[in-house]
Structures are given as structure tokens and as C-alpha cells.
Amino acid sequence: MSKGELIVGLDIGTSAVRVIIGELSGHSVNIIGVGTAKSDGIKKGSIIDIDKTVVSIRSALDHAERMVGITIHAAYIGVSGNHIGLDPSRSVIAVQSEDREITEEDVERVVAAARTINLPPEREIVDVVPREYTVDGLGEVSDPRGMLGVRLEVDAYVVTGAKTALHNLLRCVERAGIEVLGTVFMPLAAAELVLSEDEKKLGVVLADIGAGSTTLTIYERGVLSKYAVIPLGGDNVTSDITVGLQTGTDSAESVKLKYGVAEVAQALEEEKFKVSRIGSNVQNEFTSVDLAYIIEPRMQEIYQFILREVERLGYSQGLPGGYVFTGGGMLLKGAGHLAELELNSPVRIAYPDFVGVRDPSYVGCVGLIHHIARFYRRSTGNATASNRRVKSGAGAFQRLKNWIQDFI
Ligand SMILES: Nc1ncnc2c1ncn2[C@@H]1O[C@H](COP(=O)(O)OP(=O)(O)OP(=O)(O)O)[C@@H](O)[C@H]1O
Numbered sequence: 484m485s486k487g488e489l490i491v492g493l494d495i496g497t498s499a500v501r502v503i504i505g506e507l508s509g510h511s512v513n514i515i516g517v518g519t520a521k522s523d524g525i526k527k528g529s530i531i532d533i534d535k536t537v538v539s540i541r542s543a544l545d546h547a548e549r550m551v552g553i554t555i556h557a558a559y560i561g562v563s564g565n566h567i568g569l570d571p572s573r574s575v576i577a578v579q580s581e582d583r584e585i586t587e588e589d590v591e592r593v594v595a596a597a598r599t600i601n602l603p604p605e606r607e608i609v610d611v612v613p614r615e616y617t618v619d620g621l622g623e624v625s626d627p628r629g630m631l632g633v634r635l636e637v638d639a640y641v642v643t644g645a646k647t648a649l650h651n652l653l654r655c656v657e658r659a660g661i662e663v664l665g666t667v668f669m670p671l672a673a674a675e676l677v678l679s680e681d682e683k684k685l686g687v688v689l690a691d692i693g694a695g696s697t698t699l700t701i702y703e704r705g706v707l708s709k710y711a712v713i714p715l716g717g718d719n720v721t722s723d724i725t726v727g728l729q730t731g732t733d734s735a736e737s738v739k740l741k742y743g744v745a746e747v748a749q750a751l752e753e754e755k756f757k758v759s760r761i762g763s764n765v766q767n768e769f770t771s772v773d774l775a776y777i778i779e780p781r782m783q784e785i786y787q788f789i790l791r792e793v794e795r796l797g798y799s800q801g802l803p804g805g806y807v808f809t810g811g812g813m814l815l816k817g818a819g820h821l822a823e824l825e826l827n828s829p830v831r832i833a834y835p836d837f838v839g840v841r842d843p844s845y846v847g848c849v850g851l852i853h854h855i856a857r858f859y860r861r862s863t864g865n866a867t868a869s870n871r872r873v874k875s876g877a878g879a880f881q882r883l884k885n886w887i888q889d890f891i
């Protein structure tokens with residue numbers, strides 16, 4: 484194996500735990516390992532059983548380790564969910580150098596200053612997202628490094644989460660034998676990976692339809708603007724199928740993956756399958772059309788919820804850049820077309836452009852690796868890569884804080 488630095492990212496989702504190993508190579512990052520395991524112990528994005536979650540994490544890590552032939556000691560963790568909030572924050576600093584050129588350190592200092600907000604005791608900072616900078620009164624600066632000025636301001640979002648949810652997440656990862664190097668607000672990392680500059684400038688909705696929930700991240704004028712979570716996802720489709728076909732969850736899930744279609748108009752009568760009736764050995768036969776009659780209204784409902792939420796967030800006319808979808812829920816056949824009809828907007832489905840992960844459900848985790856790689860390249864080399872052990876004996880949160888100080 485080459486000697487490049489390795490970065491490991493972990494996405495602990497409702498249906499699956501995903502591990503990605505990235506290797507830094509020059510100015511890019513290559514994905515060299517992927518591990519997935521069925522998630523147990525997570526409901527609607529929240530941990531409800533620590534032991535089961537630890538087993539799932541361990542199993543995904545084992546897969547990735549075997550693929551690459553290394554032992555993973557430390558990783559970055561993706562965070563999202565309905566306990567996450569964005570708190571606006573502004574800070575100002577005086578530029579330090581004598582020639583008034585704004586340096587990386589000035590940017591780090593102003594962003595670090597934006598972290599100082601009043602937080603209720605049950606909240607914890609996950610990440611700080613700079614939105615735009617102002618240099619000597621000139622606003623809308625996206626990268627002030629190299630500019631001349633005496634006064635540097637930042638308009639940022641402090642991403643906060645519920646302490647309990649974050650502690651449980653970190654505890655599970657640590658109990659799986661992994662050191663937590665940092666947490667990343669995953670919807671932001673996903674947006675960095677799949678949204679174009681034009682989409683962000685025009686205004687766009689990034690919608691991740693997962694198993695337990697749908698996450699909306701809105702960009703406008705090039706910057707992150709809103710974030711919301713709708714408690715509906717692919718699991719709702721599956722549970723409708725269990726009711727409609729009177730069968731168990733596993734067989735409902737498997738027929739959804741094999742025969743499911745989002746629109747009745749696209750389903751085929753000739754496509755027939757059998758499922759066993761719950762609690763008996765009786766096998767009932769259905770067609771893909773029967774299945775689509777169950778799936779279509781639920782998918783329509785999810786899209787209508789998205790539409791209403793986007794309206795509630797202040798965009799009653801939608802956004803000119805339309806919708807970019809990610810998440811496993813969009814692997815359903817015809818999901819993109821139905822979205823276009825329901826949302827009456829341009830729709831595209833995004834996936835990472837890398838071998839082995841060309842799947843919309845990997846966008847969050849691949850985005851995470853890219854996000855870390857970007858900061859890693861910018862940092863001065865004191866960052867800890869995931870394949871090296873951190874020497875500090877401090878707890879995860881202290882390290883996390885150190886890490887955030889290091890990187891922003
Ligand atoms: N081929 C497919 N057809 C239909 N649905 C699919 C397909 N593949 C995956 N799904 C659905 O996608 C969902 C899983 O998506 P994803 O992996 O993005 O969720 P997650 O990250 O585990 O969950 P969450 O983000 O909600 O915590 C499941 O409901 C699954 O049934």
C-alpha cells in the first residue's frame with residue numbers, strides 16, 4: 484500500500500452504517516476502501532440501542548479493514564438529524580500582519596471567534612460553517628486569504644446538536660474501538676460534493692431521502708441558508724408495503740427493492756411475485772402494479788412534505804436551481820420522475836463519481852471524506868490522520884474541540 488495519509492469517515496444511518504477510507508494523493512483524495520453493515524439499534528437517525536449500534540459499526544469497520552488490509556484506529560463522524568440546529572453568529576478581528584495581508588491564521592481566528600455563542604447546557608457545538616466574510620466593510624467575500632485589509636468579519640452558522648444524541652453517537656464509536664477525530668455536519672459535506680457553484684448561487688434544495696428521515700439543506704446566493712428534517716423516508720414506504728401486502732418487514736423491503744416502482748403508470752402487470760402472509764405459510768401473489776399502488780401515494784406524500792417545508796422556510800416559489808436528491812430512497816425506480824411531477828421543478832439525482840460508491844446513499848459519507856481532505860490540505864500538517872493514533876489522553880470531546888480549533 485502507498486504511504487499516503489488515510490482518512491476514515493463514518494456515516495451511522497438508520498438503515499446502514501457506512502465506512503469509507505480515503506487516501507490523500509496530491510490535491511485529491513482517492514477512495515480505497517468501503518465497508519457497509521446493516522444498521523441495528525437506530526431509529527429515525529437516533530440511537531435507541533447502544534450495544535446493537537456498536538456491533539453494526541464494528542461490522543462495517545471490519546469490512547473496510549479487510550478490503551484495504553489495515554486496522555482503523557480513528558475516524559471522523561458524520562452528524563445530521565432533527566436535533567441539529569444552525570445558530571447564526573458574527574465575529575470581527577483585526578488583521579495581524581504588518582503588510583495587512585489576510586492570512587490563513589486570521590481566517591482561523593475570526594472563525595474561532597464565531598464559536599463563542601451562548602449555548603444552553605444541553606447543546607454542543609458540532610461544526611462552524613463560515614458563510615461569507617467582510618473585509619473592511621466589503622461584504623460577500625467567499626475567501627479572504629491574500630486580500631488586503633485591517634478588519635476581517637465573518638458571518639457564520641454554528642452547527643449545534645443535542646448533547647445526549649452526540650454523546651451517545653461518540654460513545655458507540657469509541658466502544659467499537661475507534662477514536663473520534665472530529666464531527667462533521669454531513670449535509671454540508673454532501674452539498675460541497677454534489678452541488679455546483681451555479682446551483683448554489685441560483686438557489687437550490689438538497690434533499691436526502693434516507694430510511695428514517697428526509698433532510699433538506701437549502702443554498703442561496705452561494706451559501707448555506709436553511710436546514711430542516713422531515714421524519715419520513717424509505718422505511719415508511721416499506722411499512723406501508725407490510726400493511727398493504729400483509730407481510731413481514733424483511734419481505735416487504737426485499738420486494739420493494741426488486742419490484743418497487745414509484746409511479747403506477749410505470750409498473751408492469753406481467754411482473755409478478757409471491758410473498759408469505761404474516762404469521763402463516765400461505766404465499767400470496769401480487770404484481771408490480773399492486774405494489775406501485777402502495778408506493779406511489781407515500782412517495783407523493785414525501786414530496787408534498789418537502790414542498791410544504793420549503794415553503795415554510797420562506798421559499799413559496801421554490802428555488803431557481805430546483806432540487807438535487809440523494810439518499811437510498813431515490814434508488815426506487817421512477818422516484819426522480821415522480822419528484823419532477825410533484826415538485827414542478829427541475830430535479831436531478833446526485834451520486835459520488837467514484838468507483839464502488841456510485842450510489843446516492845453514499846453522498847454523505849464520501850462528502851465527509853472530501854470535506855476533511857480539504858481542511859487537511861489547508862492545515863499546517865499538525866492534524867491527526869485516521870491511521871495514526873492521537874497521543875492525547877483527553878476525552879473525545881476535548882479532542883474534538885482541539886480538532887475544531889486546528890482546522891477552522
Ligand atoms: N433499490 C432501491 N429501491 C427502493 N428503495 C431503496 C433501494 N435501495 C435502498 N432503498 C431505500 O433507501 C433507504 C435507505 O437509504 P439510506 O441508506 O440513504 O438511509 P440511511 O442513511 O441509512 O438512513 P437515514 O439517513 O434516514 O438515517 C431504505 O429505506 C431503503 O429501503
Ligand SMILES: [Mg+2]
Nearest residue numbers: 496497693847
Ligand atoms: Mg443517511
